[in-house]
Each structure stands twice: as C-alpha cells, then as structure tokens.
C-alpha cells in the first residue's frame with residue numbers, strides 16, 4: 241500500500257513537472273519566434289450580405305515553427321498574454337495589417353477595412369501607460385480610417401478597466417470598434433450604451449445551428465434588432481452554409497464571415513480574392 245502511494249505521488253508530480261516543462265519550452269520558443277519573426281497573418285473575408293462583396297478582412301495571427309508546424313493562436317495567445325509578449329506581438333500584428341490595408345485600399349477599394357484582434361491586456365496597458373495603437377498609427381503615417389479593432393466584452397464590462405479614454409482616442413483617430421464573440425460569457429449589456437461601438441460580431445456558437453435551433457434564430461434576430469436600434473452594424477461569424485447565409489440575410493444581418501466564403505488565407509491569396517472580385 242505504501243509502495244502504491246509513493247507511485248501515485250511520483251506520477252502526480254511527474255505530470256505537473258511535464259506541464260511546467262512543456263510551458264517553459266513553449267515560452268522559450270515563443271520568445272524566439274518574436275525575435276526571429278516566425279509570425280504571419282492570414283486574412284479572412286468579411287462579406288456584405290446585401291451584395292455578396294468582400295468589404296473587409298479579419299487579420300488572424302499564425303505562428304509557423306521552423307519545422308513547418310503551424311501553431312494555433314488559441315494555444316499561444318494565452319501564453320503570450322501571461323508572459324507579456326502580447327504587447328510586442330500585438331504591435332507587430334498592427335504594423336503588418338495596416339501595411340496590407342494601405343496596399344489593398346490603393347489597389348482595389350479606398351474604403352476597404354481590416355479588422356485587428358486586440359487582447360484586453362493591450363488595451364489595459366494602453367490606458368495605463370498611454371502607449372497604444374494611436375501612436376502606432378502616427379508612427380506609420382496612417383490615419384486610422386479603415387482599421388477596426390476587435391475586443392471582447394469582458395474589458396468593457398469590468399468597471400475597473402477604465403478604457404474609455406483609450407477608446408475615445410482610437411475613435412478620434414478614425415479607428416472603429418467591434419465587439420467580438422458577442423453573446424458569450426457576460427450578461428450585462430449596460431456597456432453597449434456607455435461606449436461608442438461600431439460593430440457587434442455574433443459569436444459562431446449562435447450561427448452553428450441556426451437552421452435547426454429555433455432559439456438560436458430568436459437570439460440572432462434579437463441581437464440584430466437591438467444592434468440596429470443602437471446604431472451598430474452586425475457581423476455574423478462562423479457562417480459555413482448557404483442556409484445560414486440566407487437566414488442571416490432574411491433577418492437583416494449586415495455582414496458575414498466564415499468558411500462558406502473562404503477560410504483565412506495568406507495575404508497573397510487574399511489579394512487574389514480581391515483581384516478576382518474587382519474584375520467582376
């Protein structure tokens with residue numbers, strides 16, 4: 241019995257050690273990735289449901305290890321946040337995406353927009369330390385027009401976060417604000433009237449069963465009606481079928497994004513999508 245107890249104990253600690261080791265190794269690799277620029281952005285079209293045309297793109301971060309493996313952001317963004325690397329990575333994402341934006345605006349459509357994900361930690365740091373995307377815009381010589389940032393509700397619901405000034409400065413610079421994953425996690429809607437918001441993105445969990453689940457349909461419809469009355473546009477994410485797209489059209493959704501239109505693709509492939517469309 242004593243023997244078994246010790247085995248259980250050592251098994252337990254070995255598991256913990258392995259998790260800690262794995263994390264430490266991944267963090268070392270992530271640091272290396274930052275200094276050796278192993279990141280790239282993929283872009284996913286955001287389509288106007290009224291005419292089916294691509295009006296915007298969401299920039300999505302990718303980490304390619306030297307061995308070729310792609311690491312999913314769900315795996316490394318949390319580690320980047322814990323370690324503070326998110327600030328450097330986020331600044332790179334912003335520079336890279338706005339550079340593309342400038343090219344695509346000049347080449348295809350001067351109203352084209354790029355949507356950039358911002359960790360709540362980046363907004364909090366910007367508020368605390370006064371360094372933020374407004375400065376990055378100034379440095380890049382770009383106005384904010386055409387840039388939207390995607391943030392989750394949590395940072396707005398938390399009364400201590402005090403990010404209102406940062407949001408106001410962003411909007412002064414022409415940057416738009418989208419609420420990402422809308423409808424997941426937080427029950428308070430009070431922030432919707434406190435902040436100037438441009439877009440609500442309906443989370444893909446509401447879209448997945450839109451054809452089959454009557455309550456998802458009711459919720460999607462209610463979100464759209466509410467958003468429009470408050471003056472926001474609505475983007476549906478995770479649209480994978482024509483049936484979903486048709487329903488979203490019927491209930492007045494403004495934009496849609498998902499595998500039905502395209503997976504997220506490298507910038508050069510996205511350029512081809514825009515090129516094909518501008519030839520129509």
Ligand code: C2E
Pocket residue numbers: 284299300301312313314317330333356357358359390420421444477478479480497498499500504
């Ligand atoms: P998100 O902002 O909610 O991004 C949408 C995710 O849904 C993306 O996953 C996208 O590839 C995926 N997606 C798009 N269309 C469909 C569809 O039709 N069906 C399904 N099932 N999924 C679809 P991805 O690229 O793996 O990104 C995961 C998350 O990582 C993002 O969720 C975002 O929270 C975070 N992330 C990505 N890029 C950045 C970044 O530059 N900065 C920060 N802070 N976070 C990022």
Ligand code: CA
Pocket residue numbers: 298357390420
């Ligand atoms: Ca997003």
Ligand code: CA
Pocket residue numbers: 420421441443477
């Ligand atoms: Ca989302």
Ligand code: CA
Pocket residue numbers: 420421
């Ligand atoms: Ca998300």
